[in-house]
Amino acid sequence: MNGAAPTSFDTWLAARADGEVGAGLDWLEAQRRSALDQVREQGVPGTKQEAWRYTSLKRLIEQGFARVEDEVTALQLDDIEELLIPELESHRVVMVNGRYTPSLSALGDLPRGVRVTGLRALLASDPDALRERLNGVAGESQPLFAALNTAGLDDGLVVLLDRGAILERPIELIHLSVGMDEPRVAQPRHVVSLADGAQATLIERYVSLGESLYCTNSVLELSLGRDAVLKHDRIQIESPNAFHITGLYLSQDANSRYVGVNIGLGGAWARTDLVTRFSGEHAECDLQGLYLAGDRQLMDYHIDVDHAVPACSSRETFKGILYGKGRAVFDGRVVVAKDAQKTDAAMSNKNLMLSENAEVDTKPQLEINADDVKCSHGTTVGQIEPEKLFYLRSRGISAPLARRMLCMGFAEEIIDALHSDALREAVSEEVGRRLETAPLT
Amino acid sequence: MLSVKGLRAKVGENEILTGLDLEVGPGEIHAIMGPNGSGKSTFSHVLSGREGYEVTAGSVTFEGQDLLALEPEERAHLGVFLAFQYPVELPGVNNTYFLKAALNSIRKARGESELDAVSFLRLIKEKLKILHLNDSLLKRAVNAGFSGGEKKRNEIFQMALLEPKLAILDETDSGLDIDALRVVADGVNALRNPERSMIVVTHYQRLLDYIEPDRVHVLAKGRIIRSGGKELALELEEKGYGWILEQEQAA
Ligand SMILES: Nc1ncnc2c1ncn2[C@@H]1O[C@H](COP(=O)(O)OP(=O)(O)OP(=O)(O)O)[C@@H](O)[C@H]1O
Ligand SMILES: [Mg+2]
Numbered sequence: 086m087n088g089a090a091p092t093s094f095d096t097w098l099a100a101r102a103d104g105e106v107g108a109g110l111d112w113l114e115a116q117r118r119s120a121l122d123q124v125r126e127q128g129v130p131g132t133k134q135e136a137w138r139y140t141s142l143k144r145l146i147e148q149g150f151a152r153v154e155d156e157v158t159a160l161q162l163d164d165i166e167e168l169l170i171p172e173l174e175s176h177r178v179v180m181v182n183g184r185y186t187p188s189l190s191a192l193g194d195l196p197r198g199v200r201v202t203g204l205r206a207l208l209a210s211d212p213d214a215l216r217e218r219l220n221g222v223a224g225e226s227q228p229l230f231a232a233l234n235t236a237g238l239d240d241g242l243v244v245l246l247d248r249g250a251i252l253e254r255p256i257e258l259i260h261l262s263v264g265m266d267e268p269r270v271a272q273p274r275h276v277v278s279l280a281d282g283a284q285a286t287l288i289e290r291y292v293s294l295g296e297s298l299y300c301t302n303s304v305l306e307l308s309l310g311r312d313a314v315l316k317h318d319r320i321q322i323e324s325p326n327a328f329h330i331t332g333l334y335l336s337q338d339a340n341s342r343y344v345g346v347n348i349g350l351g352g353a354w355a356r357t358d359l360v361t362r363f364s365g366e367h368a369e370c371d372l373q374g375l376y377l378a379g380d381r382q383l384m385d386y387h388i389d390v391d392h393a394v395p396a397c398s399s400r401e402t403f404k405g406i407l408y409g410k411g412r413a414v415f416d417g418r419v420v421v422a423k424d425a426q427k428t429d430a431a432m433s434n435k436n437l438m439l440s441e442n443a444e445v446d447t448k449p450q451l452e453i454n455a456d457d458v459k460c461s462h463g464t465t466v467g468q469i470e471p472e473k474l475f476y477l478r479s480r481g482i483s484a485p486l487a488r489r490m491l492c493m494g495f496a497e498e499i500i501d502a503l504h505s506d507a508l509r510e511a512v513s514e515e516v517g518r519r520l521e522t523a524p525l526t
Numbered sequence: 527m528l529s530v531k532g533l534r535a536k537v538g539e540n541e542i543l544t545g546l547d548l549e550v551g552p553g554e555i556h557a558i559m560g561p562n563g564s565g566k567s568t569f570s571h572v573l574s575g576r577e578g579y580e581v582t583a584g585s586v587t588f589e590g591q592d593l594l595a596l597e598p599e600e601r602a603h604l605g606v607f608l609a610f611q612y613p614v615e616l617p618g619v620n621n622t623y624f625l626k627a628a629l630n631s632i633r634k635a636r637g638e639s640e641l642d643a644v645s646f647l648r649l650i651k652e653k654l655k656i657l658h659l660n661d662s663l664l665k666r667a668v669n670a671g672f673s674g675g676e677k678k679r680n681e682i683f684q685m686a687l688l689e690p691k692l693a694i695l696d697e698t699d700s701g702l703d704i705d706a707l708r709v710v711a712d713g714v715n716a717l718r719n720p721e722r723s724m725i726v727v728t729h730y731q732r733l734l735d736y737i738e739p740d741r742v743h744v745l746a747k748g749r750i751i752r753s754g755g756k757e758l759a760l761e762l763e764e765k766g767y768g769w770i771l772e773q774e775q776a777a
Contacts, residue, residue, distance in 0.1 A: 471577060471578075472614050473614055473616055475575075475576050475577065475598060475614075476610070476613070476614040476616065477616075477624070477627075477628075478575075478597070478598035478599045478602070479574050479575070479576075479598050479599075479601075479602055479607075479608055480599075480602055480607075480624075480628035480631075480632075480684065480688065481599050481602035481603055481628050481629075481631040481632040481635065481688070482599060482627050482628055482631050483599050483631060484597070484599065486627065486631070487599075490616075490619050490623075490624070490627065491616070491619065493618070493619070494616055494617060494618030494619035494667070495618055496618070497617075497618035497619075497667075498618060
């Protein structure tokens with residue numbers, strides 16, 4: 086591009102026939118250029134780099150995904166019926182292959198002070214609303230995939246809540262991937278911004294029709310003003326052949342509260358970066374996660390919590406169930422700055438291994454530079470306990486069902502943290518379904 | 527109904543059961559008493575199929591079937607039930623779901639239809655009453671955070687629900703307060719019938735005041751060294767095990 090040296094991601098960023106979104110917006114052009122430079126500079130990270138130590142990008146690069154070009158217009162509500170959760174009452178936004186699709190969405194009535202729209206549409210109608218916000222949380226210097234997302238900026242969900250606005254029903258984003266003529270990459274970019282005292286629930290669901298090969302590289306920038314409250318459920322059930330990359334960048338001002346539940350079930354290769362930064366005191370961040378990894382599946386989590394200011398609390402509670410030849414990585418890092426006294430941070434990662442061939446690399450780290458803090462971290466990698474299994478079997482329950490019940494029991498804590506009954510039920514069912522067919526060796 | 531002959535079992539290199547014989551007829555209640563570490567729980571576990579024990583000799587026949595050849599769940603399907611000395615906590619596993627899975631697994635294995643949610647709940651409420659258990663326990667995880675007494679009552683509650691043919695109660699009385707002991711004993715007595723046999727492992731004569739046994743056995747060093755009627759329990763209460771062990775040694 087621009088006559089410069091090719092990158093391994095040129096196919097991701099190939100020029101669009103109809104030009105880039107927001108063309109002509111100087112600030113956006115500048116951001117895109119800067120992101121592209123960063124992509125070039127970073128090249129393809131190798132496994133020598135800490136953040137990529139356990140995760141090879143080889144297959145992703147070799148695949149050479151093409152940029153999503155055409156809008157999928159043929160889909161009708163009937164086609165996605167099976168993907169909807171009827172009991173879930175939400176303001177529904179459907180995106181198909183990275184593109185906001187109004188015909189499948191059902192926004193309903195939004196209260197005053199709440200704006201829910203597509204990124205593309207907003208860049209056309211009111212770009213100034215995005216000017217400070219786009220890359221406002223992710224920052225100027227970005228990790229590779231966030232930079233790629235910025236360089237290939239296309240569409241996404243934008244949720245803006247004015248000061249004190251309260252949204253009762255959740256906003257549900259369904260990101261649907263459908264197979265195309267060739268393997269494609271979609272790079273949705275979401276911006277969610279809650280002004281002081283605003284409250285909302287956000288549900289993101291990444292799903293697919295069919296089992297096609299594609300890549301999703303999503304970035305979500307979340308900013309919470311003072312006293313704002315965001316509940317956020319994120320369910321990733323991509324196609325078993327898909328690559329899924331996501332970067333969640335969260336910034337929290339004083340007294341704000343974020344509760345995020347991250348469920349990772351699908352995809353062949355899923356990488357999640359969660360980056361949290363506190364900018365005001367007494368903010369709370371609660372990150373929970375559940376992942377399942379079976380044959381030909383990698384679940385890779387990187388969590389960075391930056392306690393830059395005093396008196397904030399963060400919890401990271403991640404649980405994994407691995408079976409077959411499943412692999413997972415949990416790389417959690419909490420940094421407490423020198424002045425961040427009264428920090429309360431707890432990180433835990435527990436893994437249940439159902440087979441000897443499954444593998445997990447778990448590495449929670451605390452970097453504490455203040456002295457008056459309460460910090461802990463713990464990690465376990467274990468198997469199903471025989472005495473629990475025996476207890477169930479002694480009551481007539483078959484070994485496979487008993488195993489499944491114990492796995493569900495292990496997962497329960499996280500599923501329970503989801504913010505709607507309908508979602509809990511749907512996730513429970515999906516987890517159960519996966520465990521039912523999970524190979525135990 | 528249950529016939530145990532010359533049963534020997536090892537854990538690792540240690541022989542724990544050293545030639546145990548026991549015959550239990552239909553409808554009979556047998557009490558097993560014996561010093562700590564004599565093998566009572568081991569015997570209960572071997573009967574119900576827990577892993578980790580190697581049976582080196584002898585046989586266990588239950589209603590004509592070789593019990594030792596069966597998986598734990600298959601034994602449960604035949605009607606064997608163990609009330610654990612130390613009930614296991616299952617965090618995250620909902621009690622109601624568990625009970626339903628157990629009951630329906632057993633019904634299915636017996637060719638009966640599964641119970642629907644309504645009949646199941648009705649049944650469960652009825653049994654809860656017998657054990658004076660609060661139905662809030664149903665919403666909780668199996669045994670998780672239950673008090674010692676609640677755990678024991680929960681075992682008998684499960685027994686009441688699953689209606690086994692052979693129930694093995696391993697020290698169900700220990701850790702129960704006086705009232706709870708009464709409740710549990712009443713629960714057990716309510717389940718007494720001419721087809722249902724029970725093996726009641728206990729250290730205390732008091733339980734046997736409530737649940738009157740047909741036979742009392744002394745298990746020591748891995749085998750039954752003395753059997754008698756319920757008066758044997760009284761004698762043990764009074765004199766301890768020393769005298770039997772001495773007589774045994776002399777013989
Ligand atoms: N898994 C095991 N590994 C090693 N030793 C064991 C194991 N299980 C039982 N034993 C030993 O076998 C012996 C009998 O134990 P068991 O639990 O059957 O005794 P018990 O008669 O039930 O005692 P109590 O009255 O204290 O409950 C003990 O010495 C115990 O340490
Ligand atoms: Mg015992």
